[in-house]
Amino acid sequence: MKFGVIVFPGSSGDLDLYHLIKDVLEAPVDYIWHEDTSVQGFDCLILPGGSSYGSYLRGGALARHSPVMAAVTAFAHRGGLVLGIADGFQVLTEAGLLPGALYTNAGGRFHCHSTTLRVENPDTPFTRNLHRNQLLSIPFAHGEGNYFVDPATLQQLEENGQIVFRYADERGQPSMEANPNGSVSNIAGVCNKTRNVLGMMPQPERAGEAVLGSTDGLAIFLSILKYWEGRQ
Amino acid sequence: MRPEDWRKLGLRDDEYDRIKEALGREPNHLELGMFSVMWSEHCSYKHSKAVLKTFPTTGPRVLQGPGENAGVVEIGDGLAVCFKIESHNHPSAVEPYQGAATGAGGIIRDIFTMGARPIALLNSLRFGPLTDERVRYLFAQVVAGIAGYGNRIGIPTVGGEIYFDPCYQGNPLVNAMCVGLLKTDQLRLGKATGIGNPVILAGARTGRDGMGGASFASVELSEETQAPDIQVGDPFTEKLLLEACLELIGRGDVEGIQDLGAAGLTCAVSEMASRGGTGMEIELAKVPCREEGMTPYEIMLSESQERMLLVVAPEKEAKVHAVFKRWGLTSATIGRVTEDGMLRIRMHGAVVAEIPARSLTEDAPVYHPEAKEPTYLKSTADLPLAAIAEPADYDSVLLKLLASPNLASKEWVWRQFDYLARTSTLVGPGSDAAVIRIRGTKKGLALTADCNSRYVYLDPYEGAKIAVAEAARNIVCSGGEPLAITDGLNFGSPEKPEIYWQFRQAVAGISEACRVLETPVTGGNVSFYNEANGEAIYPTPIIGMVGLLEDATQYCTPSFKAAGDLVVLLGETYDELGGSEYLALIHGRVQGKPPALDLAKEKALHRTVLAAIRQGLVRSAHDLSEGGLAVAVAECTFGNQLGAVVELARGDLRTDSLLFGESQSRVVLSLPPEKLPALQTLAAQEKVPLRVIGRTGGDRLQIFVDGNRSIDRSVAELHTAWQEGIPCHLP
Amino acid sequence: MWRAEIKVLLKPSILDPQGQAAEKALATMGYTGVDRVRVGKYLEVTFNAPDRTAAEAKVQELCNRLLVNTVIEDYTYHLVEVAP
């Protein structure tokens, strides 16, 4: 399978994802330019972290209108795998591929730190190497990661198993203290109804090598590879 | 021209005569403006040039010393590191968020101009006391500005330093350092070569912002100082510019390149031409402007950010424009390289300025101001130790020191920085030096910025030496071999003999330390006129240092790692309280001589510690600096909440010197007991004093002096005091 | 030419972190009697439209498609005809 990393103007996580997939996972990967109108030949698209368009206006708001997004949307509607990380998550909510919206962290400031995530749903292409309630140590770095959905939508997300990760304390309990940005119901990652599109604020590509302190992020990429193998 | 015309622009009468001589006629208004910005202190270094020449600037690894946009040192594997520090003090005093942001933006451009990909940012900050409302505002906004720029452009901010002292109340310091990585064959210089080659201006459009910024940096701040129009940083545009320029340089499409900073286009064209021994013809009507009706004067002097000037071969011109366009940037060919050494600036064809390029740069005036030993040194030099009562309660002294914003954890600050971008940060902020790996190699870099300006104030020569030694010690404790430095020299007005004396002494001190420690000076920045209402800041020569780890995984951090390890002190402790944080905080005195520094002993300590780390003997290493032994050991307990029992013998020292004195060339290590003999052998070879002073374990820090319990507190309590030292002052 | 002056605020049901931060800061500065601060965005967009009805439609489209995220934000606007 082949990964495609979208390069929006201002993206910076693209370089890190490319490195992880190519040098650590040794899987095929290529960049996709924001002006491309086709994503043909790719099996999983990743919208990277960083600050597309400088995070101006709202994170993801301007990138969402890049020419490539029409192709990304069509790809997602066909069931293709799409992973949005941090800024990429914002792009996906802005584009309506994921429910809700992300806004200013509850503390009002950017924060960079490690977080503990609890796996809420291992039954997605992105989490099948994980088990329910497994804890992952994955860093986050953002100023607008405060996830919001209205109560009715939240209930639907719960019912459909669309909540994939929650922020948790060391004992594995989701809690406001462990939640770095105030997101509703301590949500760190959600998928769409059909579970082929995932958005998450913490950045798994930053926890992909032992020398960086954690390899917990790798599980997400390995899940994708395994899912793909199963499909062949 | 009338005298007030040039005086208004900050030019002296004799400088005006020089200009007439250089031109062989009277200058017009635009030419006078160009001279005024290029001959400002900020651009011409007229008061510092002669002294800076005394720095040691060569070494086997140095590819590029001072004089270019940044220094470059080789690290093997065909790679080199490019780094530099720069000040943005006055803009930050006026508009802290944008001042700090554009400071970061400016230094990042200096790095990618050289063909290097920026991989890390550091900063060095000075403010008045946090008890002041305006200071809190400046502090929070400067931090937010650095974060706002660095985080958005995707370069990790991995380290820095911050001090608070009343001397910075009206004139804060904001110095930013950037480190980049390049293949040695991709090094590019800011030279205009190739007669007839097109000159291209790329990036943001030129606006009316920042006019006269260079001159603003070159005057003291006072109620009446007229600030120029503030520049707003645009990290998004800079990111695009960075990628476009590196793409072009990588493909070999660029002959010469230079960023536009202070003095804008004037500086870029004159420096590129004079470095290349050439001239330039520029057509200002071709410059993409943000506003209509901009005059030649405005275009030439604008300091709009995020712009680059490139010289390319004619056959590459179209391709270069295409690359900028692809990255969504404007670019325009605005002129050609000429051979006559003249800058010929035209507007719609008519010549509006005609100046020999060199007269603006190399031939700028050089001054040798008078220097005089400051009188304050007479009153500060003496520290009658007998008059200083030893405290009754060392626990509370330690808690106060840990909570002093100067020593307290800076986590409130660096949590706002994305220190993990580029997934290469092995040791982020909060350690002695940051360590980042170099992907594709086994290597790593250790990075730090240091200066204890109170020492420099009390003895500019020794204090500056200590700044270099401390930086090197931080690098070494992290497992790196010190390679080279960049220096950010922040001083008051050089026209005051006492300040100039401080400056000369500091440069001499840095030079001596760099010679002995074999860390040449590859570049830096001088910021004079750091005064508010006639009062100068402490002389603050910040040392930015880069070290190399051949094996990045062999880094070391300060935290104790395992219970039952031995705690070892390397180095000797003396009755040295002069200039210490203890003396200032507890006794309210800024007095005495800074601790003595023997550079040969310092170097021997470095060899010992590095060998110990490389041989895997030690589990932690931490240098002793402000707050002395007690604070250093306390800091070692925080990372893993692992306590220690320390037993010290006082000998003929005072107890406060023993616990809180800041004697130099000391490091505290922890290691498993079985590794001690090997460490002792190393230390003995280098004649470095070694004492086993305790053992790790438990959840308390206990320090016994001659068997008496002097300090006994839970790690948690000490840690909280240290953690809350800064946030407790903020809303 | 028209100029739309657009005020954007987080929906009342959504906690406003920036407003809260400003409230806190004002309190530490000694301001009592400040009840609430809300922080939003103010946008001015100058554009072409043949008449007011078309202009109205255009502003709303720009807001809904780009300028405002209606999941979390509400907006109001005011249209002014300006000389080209």
Add this chain to the structure above:
Amino acid sequence: MWRAEIKVLLKPSILDPQGQAAEKALATMGYTGVDRVRVGKYLEVTFNAPDRTAAEAKVQELCNRLLVNTVIEDYTYHLVEVAP
């Protein structure tokens, strides 16, 4: 109680990176005829004051001391009396 509705924009001569980026985005989205976008802040502050004159003075003080950065921003405001 009073509510001040405060519009804040960067001074005209100062670069507005957000506005510029939004303009570019609108152009790629195919919106022609959008001349200029400026992005600023909108604040609503509810506070106590005995009368309009005192309220005016207070808003200006709050703006100058905290809410607006008058070095780079201009503001205008509108005061509404509201039920406590």
